[in-house]
Amino acid sequence: MDIINWEELSSQERIACLKRPAVDSADSVQAIVSDIIKAITERGDEALVEFAKKFDKCPDGNLKLTQDEIQAACERIDPALKQAIDDAYINIKKFHAAQEPCHVKVETVDGVVCQTATHAIEKVGLYVPGGSAPLVSTALMLGVPAQIANCEQIVLTSPYPLSDGIIYAACKCGIKDIFKVGGAHAIAALAYGTDTVPKVHKIFGPGNQFVTMAKRLVSEDPNGSAIDMPAGPSEVLVIADAQADADFVAADLLSQAEHGPDSQVILVSESSDLLERTQKALDEQLQLLPRKEIALKALSKSRLIKTKDLQEAIEISNTYAPEHLIVQIADPHAIVDKLRNAGSIFLGSYTCESMGDYASGTNHTLPTYGYAKTASALGTDDFRRRYTISCASAQGLRNIGPTVEILAAAEGLDGHKNAVTIRLNKIGRNSDQNSCNK
Structure with missing residues (x-):
């Protein structure tokens, strides 16, 4: 990773510098995925089993775990891992249970009461990445808020072979429908349903x-399913000053680079010395990583950026809108209000992103590809649907009816106007009636 001087770049070069690597292949990826979705919608389980064998290396067509398989995994799990899952579950549940829905009830005019209400999304699908890095933590991050929201049916899919940790975490969250299938074909199965995999209303997971x-x-297909957010390959941006510990910074960069070859990590600093020290620390720590080759591919598409000052570093971060933002400067709290676009922010030398990934309590399912400018970190409310309720008394209709009639007439929508006029003519525009219950 060479050090890039931001001040020497043209506006077009700056755009290219912050470009995500996966964007280059978006068209080819879309073509492949479209074919997979088409096959699932047309051939259902037959196509799903074919893809599971081809991509997940699943040895058979039995894609749903039996209760005996689930129980065996929960009994077989390493005791230390089981305890770690139990401990993380407590913290994640504590943070997400506190995210209670905020309801309002307002009498907007005399006799007209408006309020909000929520209920759990009935059927949800949880996608947990597996394969070379089975994300036990993701099963918790998705399962805990779904459990707290009281979703009626929770379906979990993850590529074969499912780790005992993922299965135990799912059970901890009360999930009974667990499938050993991953990739685009798993998403298609959840969205459209097959004889084996139930169709869900909303899909979650990175x-x-x-x-x-x-x-x-x-999510773009009316017959498909809603999704939580665009959550793809992992990314992190670190803002660090001259006093930052280069070993800490390098470790944080590598913690995301090892996710996959299409991950991206960025370090932004006004200190050339810090950038150079981090360069050296990266080389040293990289040699010790079992996933060295994966991290190397990610680093080849990553950046070390030299800025003129801290403000410019903040501007770069807000432009990039990282999934994870780590701030290792002398007073990180001083710039929080300026950090507009990030999925999750980690302040200070000791708040490594790994804490949020596993056990501090915040959710690690976050928007990527710059969608942090508009999308939010996953929370319990994402598993609920908010709706509104209105109630008008006769007097309330009298109070607001003329306003509605005028606005509807201005729009040329006589049917809307008549829905009010007919009522007012029948009850009388000036008589008194009982109010609705508030």
Whole structure:
């Protein structure tokens, strides 16, 4: 990773510098994923089993875990891992249970009461990345808020072979429908349903560019499913000053680079010395990583950026809108209000992103690809649907009716106007009636 001087770049070069690597292959990925979705919608389980064998290396067509398989995994799990899952579950549940829905009830005019209410989304699908890095933590991050929201049916899918940790975490969250299938074909199965996999109303979870593309495509189809957010390959941006510990910074960069070859990590600093020290620390720590080759591919598409000052570093971060933003400067709290676009922010030398990934309590399912400018970190409310309720008494209709009649007439919508006029003519525009219950 060479050090890039931001001041020497043209506006076009700056745009190119912050470009995500996966974007280059978006068209080819869409074509592949579209074919997979088409096959699932046309051939259902037959196509799903074919893809599971081809991409997940699943040895058979039994894609749903039996209760005996689930129980065996929960009994077989390493005791230390089981305890770690139990401990993380407590913290994640504590943070997400506190996210109670905010309801309002307002009498907007005399006799007209408006309020909000929520209920759990009935059927949800949770996608948990697996394969070379089975994300036990993701099962908790998705399962806990779904459990707290009281979703009626929770379906979890993850590529074969499912780790005992993922299965135990799912059970901890009360999930009974667990499938050993991953990738775009898993998303398609959840969105449209097959004889084996139930169709869900909303799909949650991160994944690679194929999973992300599948989520996007099914969410655009009225017959598909809604999704939580665009959550694809992992990324982190670190803002650090001259006093930052280069070993800490390098470790944080590598913690995301090891996710996958399409991940991206960026360090922004006004200190050339810090950038150079981090360069050296990266080389040293990289040699010790079992996933060195994966991290190397991610680093080849990553950046070390030299800025003129801290303000410019903040501007770069807000432009990039990282999934994870780590701030290792002398007084990180001083700039929080200026950090507009980030999925999750980690302040100070000791608040490594790994804490949020696993056990501090915040959710690690976050928007990527710059969608942090408009999308939010996953929370319990994402598993609920908010709706509104209105109630008008006769007097309330009299109070607001003329306003509605005038506005409807201005729009040329006589049917709307008549819905009010007919009522007012029948009850009398000036008589008194009982109010609705407030």
